[in-house]
Amino acid sequence: MIKHGVLILGLVSLMCVTCDSAGSSKTSMSGAQDFTLTSLDGENITLSLLKGNVVVIDFWATWCPPCRNSIPHFISLYEKYKDRGFIVLGISIEEQQTLINFRNSNQISYPILLGNKDVAQAYDVQAIPKTIFIDKKGKIRKIQLGFAPELAAVFDALIDSLLNE
Numbered sequence: 001m002i003k004h005g006v007l008i009l010g011l012v013s014l015m016c017v018t019c020d021s022a023g024s025s026k027t028s029m030s031g032a033q034d035f036t037l038t039s040l041d042g043e044n045i046t047l048s049l050l051k052g053n054v055v056v057i058d059f060w061a062t063w064c065p066p067c068r069n070s071i072p073h074f075i076s077l078y079e080k081y082k083d084r085g086f087i088v089l090g091i092s093i094e095e096q097q098t099l100i101n102f103r104n105s106n107q108i109s110y111p112i113l114l115g116n117k118d119v120a121q122a123y124d125v126q127a128i129p130k131t132i133f134i135d136k137k138g139k140i141r142k143i144q145l146g147f148a149p150e151l152a153a154v155f156d157a158l159i160d161s162l163l164n165e
Contacts (some may be wrong), residue, residue: 031138032055032138034047035118037119038109040096040113041111045111045113045135048138053085054085056074056132056155057123057131058070059123061093066128066129067129070092071106075108076091081159086159087111089111090111092114093116099112127146129145130143131143131144131147133162
């Protein structure tokens, strides 16, 4: 039983990483891969239809401590910039009811989408949190693997800059 717990802890550690601001991945810095996913509210959201907005895609899970730590910052950024054409899309592959309960208890105001393997593969999600910053033209401008509180100011400055382009 203990060996099983250690194995699970090891797998969680591999999937849920915390990096500094130099975190990177193999995802291309070119155009964002289009997708259509369903939100927790049953709305289909297509990335390409959001062109003209600055979009942050946050791949995350409720069981991931760095993911949970990033959410209040994304809520704050979303509330600050949503009227200027800024959108946060949280994507998770967990069960819908788990995500609904988490969203409600954490008062997440931005859309949470039900992810799938195809979208995770398209964005080369091998660890979470993985955050993709997309400009108004649909080009990926930054990829952040992991989260630390000092990144909140970096994210804020980047979003403000992208909105002013």
